[in-house]
Amino acid sequence: MGKQEPKNSRFTQQQLPAWRPTLTPAAVSGMLFAVAVVFIPLGAVCLGASNSVDEVRRSDAGAGVTCELTITPRRTLKAPVYVYYELQNVLQNHRRFVKSRSDDQLAGRTAHDATFCEPKAYVVNSTDGVKREVNPCGLMAWSTFNDTYAFEVDGVTVPVNATGIAWRSDVEEKFADYAPANVNEDPSTRGGRAIGPSVSRDERFIVWMRTAALPKFRKLWGRIETDIPAGATVRVRVDNAWNAYAFGGSKALVLSTTSFLGGKNAFLGAAYLAVGATCALASAVFLCPGKR
DSSP states (O other): OGGGSOOOSTTTTTOSOOOOOOOOHHHHHHHHHHHHHHHHHHHHHHHHHHHTOOEEEEEOTTOOSEEEEEEOOSSOBOSSEEEEEEEESOOTTOHHHHHSOOHHHHTTOSOOOGGGGTTSSEEEOTTTOOEEEOBSOSHHHHTOOOOEEEEEETTEEEOOBOSSOSOHHIIIIISOSOOOBSOOOOTTSSSOOOOOSOTTTOHHHHHHHSOOSSSSEEEEEEEEOSOBOTTOOEEEEEEOOSOOGGGTOEEEEEEEOOBTTBSOOOHHHHHHHHHHHHHHHHHHHHHSGGGO
């Protein structure tokens, strides 16, 4: 036992000098006030940044195969203007949907387990009856969002840039530069379109393949590089191919600018303000004479 005893020192005997602060009401009030001083201005800045984002949303629910949406922004949308499609009641995070893909295949590795892609691992040619591998395979790739949008601002056609909309790490590391084969190009089925010119160069496909966590989500479709003036008439021709209505879902088109914090989201600023206000109120309570 003697050899197992710790060295007799002030550290092992817990005799080092220590500071034991006394939490008096005045000290607690001061700490809470300091938190409020930091959080309230920070919340105001975050909320102001969110309010500076201009956003226009239009639903295309109930539209036909081809429809036209008219948008008139109240304030000038400064370039770049981001074009999003918004889906609701679409469960991209469903276990079967998430598992139905092959990351090895997407990365260009020849050896991969096709069983992960069921039920869309192979297709049978209706002419010769030959079974061919789907590449990229799986339900996620098979149901790629295939609506398209064409924009006119006051009668002038405006191009939409589809480069630089996906995460750089996805483009460079997770998706290889190869030509797809046997993908779902049947317009009569839900989702599916030609992918290309190669997998890594189709950034709209890469954006779709990044799974959404909630049943209501937005995904970036493109970017308009010119300002859209306030009061301008924006006409959007929608080729409405992705059938969200068959299962009770809905779709919408969103045009949005950004701030230094990103898109429009008031939650962060509101959370900071709520915490700061709560701390300020608690600080005042601790300073009340009856609470000392």
